[in-house]
Amino acid sequence: MPSASTPDTVLDEASVIAVRDVTRSYRVGERAEGVHALRGVSFDVRPGEFVAIVGPSGSGKSTLLNLLGALDRPTTGTVHIDGSDVAGLSDTRLARLRNLQIGFVFQQFHLLARTSALDNVALPLIYAGVGRRARAEQARAALEAVGLGHRVDHHPTELSGGEQQRVAIARAVVTDPRILLADEPTGNLDTATGNDVMGLLERLNAERGAALVVITHDMEVAARAPRQIRLRDGRVERERRESPA
Amino acid sequence: MSFRESVRVALTAIRANRLRSGLTVLGVVIGVMSVVLLVAVGSGARAVVTAGVEDLGSNLLLVAPGTFEFGQAPTRSQFTLGDVEDLSRQLGERARVAGSIASGERVRSDTGAAFTSVIGVTADFTDVVNRPIARGEFLNESDIATARRVAVLGASAADGLFGGIDPIARQITVGGLRYRVIGTVEPLGSALGVDRDSQVYIPLTAAQRLFGIRTIDTLFVRGADRADLDGVAETVEQVLGERFGSDEFSILSQDEILGVAGRILDTLTLVLAAIAGISLLVGGIGVSNIMLVSVSERTREIGLRKALGARTPEITRQFLVEAIVLCGIGGLLGAATGIGLSYVADRFTPVPAQVTGWSVALAFGVSVAVGVIFGVFPARRAGRLDPVTALRRE
Ligand SMILES: Nc1ncnc2c1ncn2[C@@H]1O[C@H](COP(=O)(O)OP(=O)(O)O)[C@@H](O)[C@H]1O
Numbered sequence: 262m263p264s265a266s267t268p269d270t271v272l273d274e275a276s277v278i279a280v281r282d283v284t285r286s287y288r289v290g291e292r293a294e295g296v297h298a299l300r301g302v303s304f305d306v307r308p309g310e311f312v313a314i315v316g317p318s319g320s321g322k323s324t325l326l327n328l329l330g331a332l333d334r335p336t337t338g339t340v341h342i343d344g345s346d347v348a349g350l351s352d353t354r355l356a357r358l359r360n361l362q363i364g365f366v367f368q369q370f371h372l373l374a375r376t377s378a379l380d381n382v383a384l385p386l387i388y389a390g391v392g393r394r395a396r397a398e399q400a401r402a403a404l405e406a407v408g409l410g411h412r413v414d415h416h417p418t419e420l421s422g423g424e425q426q427r428v429a430i431a432r433a434v435v436t437d438p439r440i441l442l443a444d445e446p447t448g449n450l451d452t453a454t455g456n457d458v459m460g461l462l463e464r465l466n467a468e469r470g471a472a473l474v475v476i477t478h479d480m481e482v483a484a485r486a487p488r489q490i491r492l493r494d495g496r497v498e499r500e501r502r503e504s505p506a
Numbered sequence: 507m508s509f510r511e512s513v514r515v516a517l518t519a520i521r522a523n524r525l526r527s528g529l530t531v532l533g534v535v536i537g538v539m540s541v542v543l544l545v546a547v548g549s550g551a552r553a554v555v556t557a558g559v560e561d562l563g564s565n566l567l568l569v570a571p572g573t574f575e576f577g578q579a580p581t582r583s584q585f586t587l588g589d590v591e592d593l594s595r596q597l598g599e600r601a602r603v604a605g606s607i608a609s610g611e612r613v614r615s616d617t618g619a620a621f622t623s624v625i626g627v628t629a630d631f632t633d634v635v636n637r638p639i640a641r642g643e644f645l646n647e648s649d650i651a652t653a654r655r656v657a658v659l660g661a662s663a664a665d666g667l668f669g670g671i672d673p674i675a676r677q678i679t680v681g682g683l684r685y686r687v688i689g690t691v692e693p694l695g696s697a698l699g700v701d702r703d704s705q706v707y708i709p710l711t712a713a714q715r716l717f718g719i720r721t722i723d724t725l726f727v728r729g730a731d732r733a734d735l736d737g738v739a740e741t742v743e744q745v746l747g748e749r750f751g752s753d754e755f756s757i758l759s760q761d762e763i764l765g766v767a768g769r770i771l772d773t774l775t776l777v778l779a780a781i782a783g784i785s786l787l788v789g790g791i792g793v794s795n796i797m798l799v800s801v802s803e804r805t806r807e808i809g810l811r812k813a814l815g816a817r818t819p820e821i822t823r824q825f826l827v828e829a830i831v832l833c834g835i836g837g838l839l840g841a842a843t844g845i846g847l848s849y850v851a852d853r854f855t856p857v858p859a860q861v862t863g864w865s866v867a868l869a870f871g872v873s874v875a876v877g878v879i880f881g882v883f884p885a886r887r888a889g890r891l892d893p894v895t896a897l898r899r900e
């Protein structure tokens with residue numbers, strides 16, 4: 262069984278994400294020790310791959326996802342995203358990377374209140390410098406791709422939980438990123454709606470070829486992914502990969 | 507992101523947070539409104555004073571005791587009737603001279619009573635200070651010489667004391683003594699805050715006896731020829747200079763009175779503007795406060811925007827533009843209400859108000875500046891927020 266995730270592996274040119282010996286500690290109050298959320302994690306994500314990251318609460322999943330999303334820098338070790346070492350990028354370059362190459366989906370949806378679905382989806386395009394007309398067109402197309410073409414003018418409060426998460430997913434894919442990161446995307450949804458949302462993410466993963474990394478502690482959700490990375494106490498406890506079909 | 511885009515994002519955010527935006531704007535609205543309104547009241551007062559002084563006529567010189575400077579305590583007058591007569595003789599055809607003393611007195615008739623201004627005047631007063639006679643006649647030289655107990659009533663004084671009845675030849679009582687009414691004055695309105703129609707005129711000599719003094723408060727000199735007014739003033743100075751020190755009297759022309767009154771009123775206007783400016787400053791601090799609350803309440807929004815690719819300066823700019831746009835809207839609304847209220851005050855209350863362009867421009871400019879100054883701190887704080895921490899916030 263081929264393993265792409267031993268710490269000794271040289272950087273794989275074909276990876277969209279390469280994580281090497283990453284630790285992340287948080288300073289908490291006066292304690293010199295701090296909290297070690299990650300204690301040495303290494304793995305790669307290939308283009309178009311679908312990976313589930315599982316593990317008990319507090320095992321470091323969200324911390325890891327923030328690093329994969331270029332929202333945060335590791336304490337030690339390196340994170341390469343799309344070929345660039347995150348530690349060496351300026352804040353502006355990191356913002357640009359997040360804007361164009363990464364799409365986030367959050368457990369709490371994080372939609373702007375009192376703002377239409379269309380404007381919510383168009384938000385990343387503003388920071389990408391896309392003009393108003395083109396923004397509306399692309400946002401509408403993204404909403405249609407998630408099956409919400411009939412809800413463009415609705416505000417978040419007028420949408421069901423499942424619909425809100427679909428809007429968030431449309432927003433994540435509107436810039437056509439290479440990486441989709443989802444932190445407990447089904448955590449606030451009932452099972453049936455959660456399944457729909459996962460189905461949508463898988464379809465976008467397959468159709469658009471964006472790598473999909475889903476954090477979950479729901480084993481049923483995790484089981485949908487061909488590859489699972491299990492974290493415990495800030496380390497990779499186990500990795501399981503279905504043999505390619 | 508372009509500047510236009512920043513404004514659009516800011517406007518969207520302002521609309522999405524309507525209530526908070528409204529409250530933020532309110533402080534600025536009140537500040538700008540006060541500036542515009544109070545400066546309008548100051549300017550209105552100035553206009554009224556100017557009109558009042560111009561009403562005196564351009565050929566008039568006022569001779570007052572003391573140096574008549576702003577901040578100087580008024581000096582007791584030493585002028586006497588002899589000075590009026592001397593000046594009259596020296597000036598001859600070139601000018602006419604009158605004198606007056608005034609005091610608030612209780613005036614009664616058979617049908618009414620009023621506390622009003624009783625003025626002792628010389629015979630020329632009617633022409634020199636322009637008191638056209640409506641009925642009967644004015645006081646004459648012999649009335650002055652003999653301190654005869656006769657009186658001339660202003661239009662509203664006549665009305666108040668006698669109602670519709672013709673007051674000529676009727677009696678009034680001033681300070682316990684009876685006076686016979688011999689004339690009434692045309693309605694004149696008020697000038698310099700003085701209701702000229704409520705005045706009661708009696709011979710200067712009778713008034714001196716009534717008030718228990720031998721002096722005259724003010725001398726009035728009306729030149730016959732505008733071109734000779736400086737010459738007349740010189741003669742007055744010479745004649746009085748023989749009797750009084752140069753700091754014991756001053757001669758004021760219409761322009762000089764306007765200058766003194768204008769300086770006082772300009773100071774008043776500035777003080778009003780400064781008070782209003784403070785309220786604008788308080789409005790600005792309010793903006794800063796609410797922007798800080800807004801940044802804190804919208805922490806997750808900021809985290810989200812950063813996760814979606816917003817750079818630090820773009821977030822800072824969004825909040826700064828929000829503050830400026832809010833203050834700009836507040837400035838416009840404040841200027842509009844200030845102008846509206848000034849109009850209402852001028853039209854429907856006794857308070858004169860005249861909106862000045864500079865106060866509107868200044869207040870609006872200051873409100874936008876307030877947006878910049880008080881928006882910077884919260885905006886920078888917003889820009890510096892760490893996206894991970896911001897997104898974790900409940
Ligand atoms: N910003 C932070 N400051 C301090 N401690 C943190 C912070 N973020 C996470 N942690 C700690 O790091 C550990 C891992 O957290 P997290 O990555 O959120 O785990 P998970 O998502 O698997 O539940 C936890 O002990 C958590 O309390």
Ligand SMILES: [Mg+2]
Pocket residue numbers: 322323
């Ligand atoms: Mg988590």
